Amino acid sequence: xxxxxxxxxxxxxxxxxxxxxxxxxxxxxxxxxxxxxxxxxxxxxxxxxxxxxxxxxxxxxxxxxxxxxxxxxxxxxxxxxxxxxxxxxxxxxxxxxxxxxxxxxxxxxxxxxxxxxxxxxxxxxxxxxxxxxxxxxxxxxxxxxxxxxxxxxxxxxxxxxxxxxxxxxxxxxxxxxxxxxxxxxxxxxxxxxxxxxxxxxxxxxxxxxxxxxxxxxxxxxxxxxxxxxxxxxxxxxxxxxxxxxxxxxxxxxxxxxxxxxxxxxxxxxxxxxxxxxxxxxxxxxxxxxxxxxxxxxxxxxxxxxxxxxxxxxxxxxxxxxxxxxxxxxxxxxxxxxxxxxxxxxxxx
Ligand code: NAD
Ligand code: ISE
Numbered sequence: 001x002x003x004x005x006x007x008x009x010x011x012x013x014x015x016x017x018x019x020x021x022x023x024x025x026x027x028x029x030x031x032x033x034x035x036x037x038x039x040x041x042x043x044x045x046x047x048x049x050x051x052x053x054x055x056x057x058x059x060x061x062x063x064x065x066x067x068x069x070x071x072x073x074x075x076x077x078x079x080x081x082x083x084x085x086x087x088x089x090x091x092x093x094x095x096x097x098x099x100x101x102x103x104x105x106x107x108x109x110x111x112x113x114x115x116x117x118x119x120x121x122x123x124x125x126x127x128x129x130x131x132x133x134x135x136x137x138x139x140x141x142x143x144x145x146x147x148x149x150x151x152x153x154x155x156x157x158x159x160x161x162x163x164x165x166x167x168x169x170x171x172x173x174x175x176x177x178x179x180x181x182x183x184x185x186x187x188x189x190x191x192x193x194x195x196x197x198x199x200x201x202x203x204x205x206x207x208x209x210x211x212x213x214x215x216x217x218x219x220x221x222x223x224x225x226x227x228x229x230x231x232x233x234x235x236x237x238x239x240x241x242x243x244x245x246x247x248x249x250x251x252x253x254x255x256x257x258x259x260x261x262x263x264x265x266x267x268x269x270x271x272x273x274x275x276x277x278x279x280x281x282x283x284x285x286x287x288x289x290x291x292x293x294x295x296x297x298x299x300x301x302x303x304x305x306x307x308x309x310x311x312x313x314x315x316x317x318x319x320x321x322x323x324x325x326x327x328x329x330x331x332x333x334x335x336x337x338x339x340x341x342x343x344x345x346x347x348x
Contacts, residue, residue, distance in 0.1 A: 001292040006032035006067035008058040008082050009074030010044045012161075013096060016273055017071055020284055022048060027288045034061045035074070058082045062089050069291045072096060075163075076172055080105040083301075087112045087120050092291045094284070096124040098175045099304025101167075103312045106305035107329070114332045119296035122287050123304040125179040129279040129286070132250045136241060137184055139248040146244030148185050151223045153177040154238035156231040158271070166208045169227050170194075170318065171311040174213060177225040178307040179299065184241060187219035189310035191325045194317040202230045213314050234268030235275050302335035 005021055005028050007014055014035070021028045030048055034055040035041040045052040055061040058078075062070055062085045072082045072095040080100040086093035087109070099121070100106045113121060127133050140148060155177055160168075182188065195212040203209040209230055215223040240249035253275055254266025269275035283298060290297035306328065313324040 001027065003028050003288050003291050004031035004066055004068045005029065005071055006034075006055075006061045006064060006069075007071045007073060008034050008061060009072065009078075009096075010035045010041055011073070012273075014071070014073035015044060016280070017073060017284065018044065018048070020281055021071075021288075024281055025285050025288060027285075027292055031066045032061050032064050034058055059085055062086050062091065067091065069093065076101045076168075080109060083109050083121055084112055087116055090116070090120070092120050092122075092287075092296070094122050094124060094287050095304070097179070097304070098171055098308055098311070099123045099301060100308060101171050103305070103309045106301070106308045110301050110305050110332065113301050114334050117334075119300060119334060121301045121304070122283075122290075122296065122298035123179075123300065124283065125176065125183075125299040125303065125307075126276050126279040126283045127176055127180040128183050128299060129282040130276060131278065132253070133180055133184065133239070136239065136248050136250065140184060140241060140243070145241065145246035145248055148219070148221045148241050148243050150221060150242040151181050151185060152238075152240045152242070153181065153223065154226040154228075154236065156226075156228040156234075156236040156238075158230075158232055158234055160207075160229045164229070165206065166318075167315055169207075169209065169211055169229055170213070170314045171308065173229065174211075174225050174227050174314070175307050175311050177223070177227075178215070178310045179303060180239070181215070181217075181223045182303070182306060185217060185219060185221050185223070187217040187221060188306060188328060189215045189223070189313070189326050190218050191216040191323055192310060192313040192317045193323045194314055194321075196318075200228070200230050202232065208318070211318070213317075215310060215314070235271045236268060237275060300335050302331060 018030055021030055032053040033041050033045050041054045045054045069092040070086045072079050076098050079095050083093055083095050193214045200209050210228040213225045257264055257266050286297055313326045317324045
């Protein structure tokens with residue numbers, strides 16, 4: 001089966017996902033597009049094979065009978081509206097992270113999915129598909145390093161686009177670290193604190209950069225996240241778990257180490273597109289296969305909710321300067337197994 005995909009938001013990652021859907025992966029066709037910037041949507045549509053309808057609104061795209069499943073790749077605060085509309089239409093939706101930018105918005109999505117009685121949403125937490133993080137998870141699960149005590153995460157961006165604001169350091173950037181920490185440690189965040197080191201003089205006036213965020217968890221393990229968004233030298237993602245009897249850390253992402261002239265070195269990725277290219281491909285192929293088979297897969301709305309709730313606490317800590325406790329609602333049964341029946345045939 002070829003899945004007809006409609007894409008809402010055709011900026012940086014929307015275009016990158018369209019490239020993988022049309023040129024890299026199998027089983028998909030991009031049948032419709034939309035963007036608030038209609039000129040951009042039209043120009044992206046013109047470069048694609050076959051008939052591609054360019055809609056005025058996301059709602060029109062979701063209602064299009066020629067769209068089987070929806071990709072939401074617009075700005076974070078706009079995700080809720082489109083995800084709710086896709087659930088109402090009974091269509092599977094791949095929503096780029098964050099699921100939504102507030103706890104309340106995520107709760108409305110969880111409530112809508114629970115009312116629909118089936119999982120329709122996959123959140124784009126692609127780190128779960130990265131070979132490095134998966135190998136770390138295997139080491140933790142094997143018990144070789146003992147119970148995890150700490151997870152040190154560093155999330156360094158060389159620069160950020162002009163529309164980026166300080167809150168996004170937490171709810172757009174560090175939301176990845178939160179999700180991967182939940183995945184690796186299998187526990188929930190219970191409190192957040194934020195420290196502000198000396199400001200990077202290269203950061204714009206309106207940005208608080210860097211940040212050091214400390215999360216407490218239900219298991220007792222601590223998570224610290226260093227977030228830097230003007231690091232200049234490249235896109236550098238680091239992670240290390242310290243266990244009771246050993247450690248496991250992400251290796252450098254370079255494939256080769258060059259030794260020459262008394263030095264050694266390797267390539268640092270330019271941005272997230274380069275660093276996680278294989279992870280994005282894997283997550284999307286898994287989503288397409290699940291949509292075609294009428295089932296759900298991948299990080300769920302619950303995962304999106306849990307990460308955003310922790311980010312909300314960190315934002316409060318950033319703005320109020322204190323330790324902020326995190327409380328989560330009870331997990332609905334719908335999310336107790338990794339994947340339940342979804343899609344047109346609702347097979348479970
Ligand atoms: P971008 O600014 O390059 O693109 C966003 C696009 O959405 C723009 O073309 C904009 O005009 C459009 N848009 C904004 N509001 C809209 C609306 N209401 N309806 C339709 N279109 C709208 O941003 P981006 O970097 O591509 O990020 C988009 C989303 O993808 C964000 O949620 C971001 O967090 C996420 N993202 C995820 C990753 C990842 O690693 N998983 C990487 C980059 C971006
Ligand atoms: C971007 O939206 C992403 O999701 C990238 O993975 C992240 O590194 C970057 O900071 C975000 O702005």
